[in-house]
Amino acid sequence: MTVRSSLMKFVQQDRINFFVTNRIPRRFTTTLIGWFSRIENPLVCAASLFVWRLFTDLDLSDARETRFRSMHECFVRRLKDGARPIDADPAILVSPCDAIVGACGELSGTAVLQIKGMPYSLEDLLDHAGDAAAFRNGQYVTLRLTSAMYHRFHAPYDCRVASVTHIFGDTWNVNPVTLKRVARLFCKNERVIIGTTLARNGEAVILVAVAAILVAGIRLDFLDLTLGDRRVTRRIDAGDVALRKGSEMGWFEHGSTILVFAPSGFVLCDGVGEGTPIRVGQPLMRLPA
Numbered sequence: 398m399t400v401r402s403s404l405m406k407f408v409q410q411d412r413i414n415f416f417v418t419n420r421i422p423r424r425f426t427t428t429l430i431g432w433f434s435r436i437e438n439p440l441v442c443a444a445s446l447f448v449w450r451l452f453t454d455l456d457l458s459d460a461r462e463t464r465f466r467s468m469h470e471c472f473v474r475r476l477k478d479g480a481r482p483i484d485a486d487p488a489i490l491v492s493p494c495d496a497i498v499g500a501c502g503e504l505s506g507t508a509v510l511q512i513k514g515m516p517y518s519l520e521d522l523l524d525h526a527g528d529a530a531a532f533r534n535g536q537y538v539t540l541r542l543t544s545a546m547y548h549r550f551h552a553p554y555d556c557r558v559a560s561v562t563h564i565f566g567d568t569w570n571v572n573p574v575t576l577k578r579v580a581r582l583f584c585k586n587e588r589v590i591i592g593t594t595l596a597r598n599g600e601a602v603i604l605v606a607v608a609a610i611l612v613a614g615i616r617l618d619f620l621d622l623t624l625g626d627r628r629v630t631r632r633i634d635a636g637d638v639a640l641r642k643g644s645e646m647g648w649f650e651h652g653s654t655i656l657v658f659a660p661s662g663f664v665l666c667d668g669v670g671e672g673t674p675i676r677v678g679q680p681l682m683r684l685p686a
Contacts, residue, residue, distance in 0.1 A: 427568050427610055431650060434469040442467050453545035472548055473616075473648050481547075483643035483678035487597060489666065490682040491642065492540065492675045493604060494550040494655050499539030499573070499671060504658075507533055512576040517584050519658065524630065526562035526590040527603055536663045536682055540655045540675070541571060549648040550606065550655055551677050552640035555596035561617065561633040562590045563624045571609040571654045583607050583656065589615050589624055591646070596639075597684065600663075605656040606649070614650040643678055657681065 434445070445468040449455055457463050457471075459480040465471045484491050500510040507519040507529045519529040542548060566587040569579055576582055587608040594601055606615050615624045619638045640646065662685035669681060 431469075431614060434472065434650075435467050437466040439466075442471075446471060449544070453543065455545040459547075469650070472650060474547070475549070476547060481551075481643075481677040483551075484680050485642075486680075488684050489680045490553045490595075490602065490657075490659065490663070490684060491678050492681045493553045493646065493657065493677065494540055494542055495547045495676045496540035496542050496655070496674070498669055498673045498675055499541050499576075499654070501538040501665060501669065501671060502536070504532060504535050504537055509537055511539070511581070511583055512573060515576060515580060517581040521581060521584040522588075522605060522656070523590060523603075524562075524564055524584075526560070526564065526632070527592050528601075531601055532603070532658050532660055535658060535660045536665060537659075538657045538665065538669065538681060540657065542649060542653055542655070547677070548650070549677075550604075550646050552593075552642055552644050552646055553602065553604070553657065553681065554593075555642050556593040556602070556640055557596070558591060558619065558635040558638040558640065559594050559601070560590070560592035561620065561635045562592075562630065563633060564588050564590065564630045566608075568608060568610045571607060583654070589617070591617075593640075595684070600660055600684070603656075603658040604646075605658070606647075607654040607656065608649070609653045615647060616650075617647040618645050619647070 442465055449468070457474070459476050461475045461477050500512055504519065508516050509519055509522070510516055519532060523529055564587065567585045569575055569582050569586055571582065571586070579585070583605070589606045591604040591606065592601065593604065608615060617624065619640060620633065620635065622633070659682055663682045666680035666683055669675065675681070
C-alpha cells in the first residue's frame with residue numbers, strides 16, 4: 398500500500414474525517430486557507446498542489462492552463478474549449494456543475510432529504526428568499542462538488558436571474574460523513590440563493606450554492622461580485638440578467654454543493670441517482686411536456 402493510499406484510507410474513516418474537518422475553528426480556518434491559497438509563490442504553489450494530490454484525485458488533463466501562480470488559480474481553473482459539451486435538447490435542464498449526485502427525487506410537500514433519514518424544510522433553507530410553496534411536490538437534486546473537481550458552475554437552461562440572496566451562516570463540511578451527523582446542515586451554512594425563470598415556459602428554478610469549510614467565498618460572474626464574509630443576509634439586485642444554457646454563472650473557492658429545485662412536473666433524467674457522477678451540461682431533469 399502506498400503512502401498516498403494509506404493517508405486517504407486514514408482520513409476517510411468517518412470519525413477521523415468528521416473531527417479533522419469540523420471540530421476546528423471553521424470560520425477562522427476558512428479565512429486562513431483563503432489567504433494562504435492566494436500566495437503567488439512558485440514553491441508555495443508547488444508544495445500546496447503536492448499535498449492536495451496526496452488526498453485527492455486531482456486531474457488537470459482538461460484544464461485550459463496547467464501552470465498556476467497560486468493554489469487558488471488551480472481551484473478556480475477554466476477548462477479547454479469543448480471540454481463540457483452542453484446538451485442542446487430544449488426539453489432538458491442540464492447539470493450546472495461537475496458533481497457527485499447526493500439525495501434527489503421528489504419533495505414530500507416542501508420537505509427535502511439532505512441524506513436518508515435527515516430531512517429539512519425548503520422554507521428553512523430559503524429563509525424567505527423564495528416561495529417554497531411553488532416547489533411543493535417538485536423535484537430536487539443535491540450536487541456535491543469535491544475539492545479536486547472543476548469548481549465553476551453554469552446556467553442549467555436559457556433563463557433570467559430573477560433574484561439573488563446571500564445568507565450568512567456556518568461553514569460545516571458538506572460531505573456525507575457530516576450530513577449524517579449534523580441535522581439541517583444546508584440550512585445552517587452560508588449560502589447564495591439564485592432564483593431563475595426559464596426562457597421556454599417561465600417556470601421558476603432555484604439554485605442554492607452552499608458554502609462549506611475552506612469555501613466561504615462564492616463568486617457570481619454575472620454580477621461581477623464575490624460574496625464572502627459579510628455577517629448579514631442581503632438581497633442583491635440581479636438586474637434581470639439573461640443567461641444562455643451552459644454560460645458561466647460563477648464559482649466556488651474550493652468545493653461545495655449546489656441544490657437544484659424545480660416545480661412539480663419536472664422529472665429526473667435517466668441515470669441521475671444518488672452516488673452517480675455528473676458533469677456540466679449533462680442531462681439532469683426533463684421539463685414538463
